[in-house]
Each structure stands twice: as structure tokens, then as C-alpha cells.
Amino acid sequence: MNIEELIDTLARDVAARPRASAWRTLPWAVAGGALIALLLAVVALHVHPALGQEALQPMFWVREGYCALLGVLGCVLLGSLGRPGARPGAALAGIPAAVLLMWALALTSLVKSPAAARGALILGSTAAACPLLITLLASPIFVALTWALRGRAPTQLRLTGTALGFAAGALGALVYTVHCPELAAPFLAVWYLLGMLIPAAVGGWAGPRLLRW
Amino acid sequence: MNEERLRGLLMEGLSGQAGPYRTFLSELTPHLRAYLRRRLSSLPEEVEDLLQELLLAIHSKRHTYDSRQPLTAWVRAIARYKLIDFMRRRSRTDVWNDPLDELDPALACASSAASEAQYDMARLLRELPDRQRLPIQYVKLEGATVVDAANRAGMSESAVKVGIHRGLKALAQRIRRSE
Numbered sequence: 001m002n003i004e005e006l007i008d009t010l011a012r013d014v015a016a017r018p019r020a021s022a023w024r025t026l027p028w029a030v031a032g033g034a035l036i037a038l039l040l041a042v043v044a045l046h047v048h049p050a051l052g053q054e055a056l057q058p059m060f061w062v063r064e065g066y067c068a069l070l071g072v073l074g075c076v077l078l079g080s081l082g083r084p085g086a087r088p089g090a091a092l093a094g095i096p097a098a099v100l101l102m103w104a105l106a107l108t109s110l111v112k113s114p115a116a117a118r119g120a121l122i123l124g125s126t127a128a129a130c131p132l133l134i135t136l137l138a139s140p141i142f143v144a145l146t147w148a149l150r151g152r153a154p155t156q157l158r159l160t161g162t163a164l165g166f167a168a169g170a171l172g173a174l175v176y177t178v179h180c181p182e183l184a185a186p187f188l189a190v191w192y193l194l195g196m197l198i199p200a201a202v203g204g205w206a207g208p209r210l211l212r213w
Numbered sequence: 214m215n216e217e218r219l220r221g222l223l224m225e226g227l228s229g230q231a232g233p234y235r236t237f238l239s240e241l242t243p244h245l246r247a248y249l250r251r252r253l254s255s256l257p258e259e260v261e262d263l264l265q266e267l268l269l270a271i272h273s274k275r276h277t278y279d280s281r282q283p284l285t286a287w288v289r290a291i292a293r294y295k296l297i298d299f300m301r302r303r304s305r306t307d308v309w310n311d312p313l314d315e316l317d318p319a320l321a322c323a324s325s326a327a328s329e330a331q332y333d334m335a336r337l338l339r340e341l342p343d344r345q346r347l348p349i350q351y352v353k354l355e356g357a358t359v360v361d362a363a364n365r366a367g368m369s370e371s372a373v374k375v376g377i378h379r380g381l382k383a384l385a386q387r388i389r390r391s392e
Contacts, residue, residue, distance in 0.1 A: 003242060006265055010272045011235035014226050083277045084294065085286030153274035155294040212298070213270070 025148040026079060030071075030171065033144030037137040037175040045133065045179040059183040062105070066188065067174035069098050070196065074167025078145065081160040082152030095166070099193060106189035124182040127191050133179070134195025138165075138172030142199055146210050154211050161207015162200050169196030215240075220284040227275060238268060241288065248292055259299070267295050305358050337387050345380030348373040353381075 041047075054060045077091040110118050124130075145164050154160035173192050182188070219237055226234025245267055249260045270291055278287050338346055343366075351362035352373065363370045 003261070003265065003268070006268060007235060007238045007242070010238060010268065011226075011231045013272070014229065014231055014234045014275075083279060083282070083287075084274070084290035085288075086279070086282055153270075153277045153291065153294075155290050213274075 025151050026075060026082075026145075029144035029148035030075060030141070033141030033168070034171055034175060036140035036144075037172055038178070040140065041137055041175050041179050047178050048181050050181070051178060054181075054183065057183060059185070062185070063177055063183060063188055063192075064174065066098065066102055067170055067177060067192070070095060070170035071167055071174055073098065074163055074170050075145075077163045078149065078160070078167055081156065081163055082149050082154050084153050084155050099189075102185065102189045102193075106186040109185045118186075121184045122186040122190060124184060124187040124191075126180065126182060127187070130176075130180065130182070130187075130191040131195040131198055134169060134173045134176045134192065135198045136172075137175045138168040138195070138199040141171050142168035142203070149211055150213070153213060157208040157211045158204050159207075160211055162204035164207070164211075165199035165201065165203025166196055168203070169199040172196075172199070216284055220280070223275070223278065223284065224280060227278070238272075241271070242268065245288075245292060248289075249296070252296055263295065263299055266299075267292055270295055302356075337384055340387070341380050341383060344368065344372065345376045345383065348376035349380045349384075352377055 048054070073091045073094045077088055077095070080086040080088050080091070110121060113121060142165060145168055149160065149164060173195055176195070182191075219240060222233045222237035222240070226237050242264070246260065246264055249263055249267070250257070253260055253263070271288065274291065278284070338349065341349070347366040348362050348368070351357040351365055352359060357365070359370050359373050362368075363373045366373065368376070
């Protein structure tokens with residue numbers, strides 16, 4: 001086929017099919033992935049029995065807000081990474097800023113508490129399970145986001161994969177809060193972040209293979 | 214590149230009008246060809262193939278263009294991505310490609326009648342032992358990497374490379390004999 005024939009074929013194709021509404025796939029992927037993760041959390045783990053009382057404490061909402069903010073920033077970043085030639089913009093700076101803010105909060109809480117209690121603030125009672133369970137809950141979201149991104153045109157596959165994993169991790173962490181009994185800022189600053197970084201690392205590693213087009 | 218004009222044509226194309234879209238692609242093509250020629254000066258024979266691949270990519274990803282964004286940046290990012298992808302593919306497989314295609318007159322002739330050659334090749338390939346046939350089939354015909362082929366065939370990477378080399382030699386010999 002020569003170039004002229006190819007162009008003719010493509011021009012006919014554009015008339016036959018109106019513009020694909022691919023921009024709506026990202027919100028759908030987030031909703032679908034998060035729903036499966038939530039089902040997984042309710043069935044395979046269980047809902048924290050004191051969730052109702054926890055919701056009365058400000059730290060509960062700090063935790064929800066932190067995970068939701070990172071998830072939204074990750075998805076906004078993904079939106080621009082899926083578009084060739086677009087600048088990542090403020091979302092890329094927002095993620096480290098939010099993490100630093102949580103570290104500042106953690107540090108303040110450590111400084112204010114007696115030395116003997118600091119270890120417990122960091123480790124809580126579920127530190128070993130937390131990052132792995134967040135990774136587990138992030139996996140359906142990871143798959144859904146990969147599907148959405150494959151319909152776009154990411155040109156920096158490693159960076160896109162990392163952002164994808166991080167967004168899945170943050171949303172997975174948000175879902176995980178229905179099960180997690182921990183509210184201390186030092187715990188969130190370490191273990192929640194680790195739970196987001198594991199899928200991010202997986203995404204960075206697998207990005208060039210999963211997202212190639 | 215006339216950004217405003219091309220963007221206008223693309224936007225009309227995106228709303229389903231074949232005429233302006235056709236003009237958009239035709240007017241974009243010389244720019245893309247020049248871009249590829251500059252960067253593939255050592256491989257001029259690859260330019261037209263890659264140009265078609267690039268046009269297809271632009272077409273199949275046209276929904277990712279946001280009208281608030283400069284068209285030049287969008288096109289250039291796609292072109293750059295496809296160019297890098299091409300280079301990467303080439304560096305992986307072409308160490309084993311050049312010698313036979315270019316030096317062996319028997320294979321060079323065969324390329325003129327592509328489908329016939331494919332039939333002959335399949336027949337000849339079946340006569341090779343597995344340790345030569347599988348590497349050629351995976352790497353040369355299916356485009357897998359040497360590492361993948363080694364995994365799939367249950368062979369070491371060096372055995373795959375040796376298998377390809379010897380197998381191609383044997384094939385060339387058989388082709389010469391059959392002529």
C-alpha cells in the first residue's frame with residue numbers, strides 16, 4: 001500500500017466512525033477498579049468494627065483526605081501522561097507536597113509524644129500487613145487503569161507505569177481504610193506510603209511492556 | 214508547519230469530515246517524512262515504512278489530541294515515540310538480519326515473489342531440526358526477542374543465536390540447491 005492509498009483508507013475510516021469517547025475511560029476504570037477492591041476488602045478482609053466511632057475523629061478524615069488526594073493527583077497526572085506532548089503540570093508537584101505534609105504531621109506528633117510511645121505510633125499493631133494488603137487492594141485498580149491507559153497514547157512508558165502504580169496504590173489505600181484500625185500520622189507516613197510505592201515500582205518495571213503501542 | 218491550518222483541518226476531521234481529514238494527513242505527510250529522513254539518514258530505506266506506521270499511529274490515537282494543546286507538540290511526541298520504538302526494535306533483532314538479506318542473492322531474489330517465498334520457506338523450514346527451526350520461527354518470523362525465544366524453546370540464549378545462524382545458512386544452501 002502506498003502513502004496515498006493509506007491516507008484514503010484512513011480518511012474513509014474517520015468518516016465512518018465518529019470521534020471515540022476515550023476520555024471517559026479513566027473515570028470508569030477508577031470506579032470499576034475501586035468497586036472490585038472494595039468488594040475484596042469487605043469479603044476477603046473485613047470492615048473495621050469501630051469504623052463508625054473512628055469517623056468522629058479528625059485524624060480519620062485526614063487519612064481519607066490524604067489517600068483520596070494522592071489518588072486524584074495520580075489520576076490527573078495519568079490523564080496528561082496519556083496525551084502525547086502534554087505537560088504533567090501541577091499534579092506532579094502536588095504528590096511530593098502531599099507526602100511531605102504527611103511527614104511533617106507525623107514528625108509533629110512524634111515530637112509531642114513521650115519517647116516510650118513513639119515506637120508504637122510508627123508501628124501500630126498492623127505494620128507488617130499494611131503495605132501488602134494495600135498492594136493487594138491496588139491490583140484490580142492497577143488492571144483497570146492499565147486498560148484505560150492502553151486506549152490512550154503514553155509516550156513515556158516507565159514514568160506512566162510508575163504514575164499508574166502510584167495512583168492504584170493511593171486508591172487501594174483509600175479502600176483499605178475501611179479495614180485498617182490505624183489512625184496515627186507516623187504510621188500513615190511510613191506504611192501507607194510504602195503500600196503506594198510497591199505498586200508504583202511494579203508499574204515502573206512493567207510499564208514499557210504493558211503500555212507499549 | 215502551518216499549525217493553525219493543520220489544527221483546523223484536524224478538528225474538522227475529528228468531527229467526522231473525511232475531506233478535511235484527508236487534507237490534514239496529506240499536508241502533514243511531507244513534514245513527517247522530513248522529520249524521519251533527518252533522523253534516519255543512515256537507514257533511508259526504512260523511512261517510508263515507518264512513515265506509514267506513524268500515520269497509522271496518529272490516526273488510531275487521534276482521540277488523544279486536545280484542542281487546547283499545540284498540534285506540533287502532539288505530533289512531535291508521537292513521532293519521537295515511534296522513532297524510538299523503531300530504533301529499539303531494530304537494535305534487538307537486526308544484528309541477525311542484515312547479513313543474509315543483503316548479501317545472499319538467493320534470498321534477495323526470493324523477496325520479489327513474497328507469498329511464494331513464504332510457502333517455500335515454510336516447507337524448507339520444516340526440514341530443519343528443532344534446535345534451528347524454533348529459533349528462526351520465533352525470532353525471525355514472529356519477531357520475538359532472543360531471550361523470549363530461548364524461554365519458549367527451552368534453550369539457552371547462545372544456543373538460540375547459534376541455531377538461527379546455522380539454520381539460516383542451511384536454508385540458504387537448500388534454496389540454492391533447489392534452484
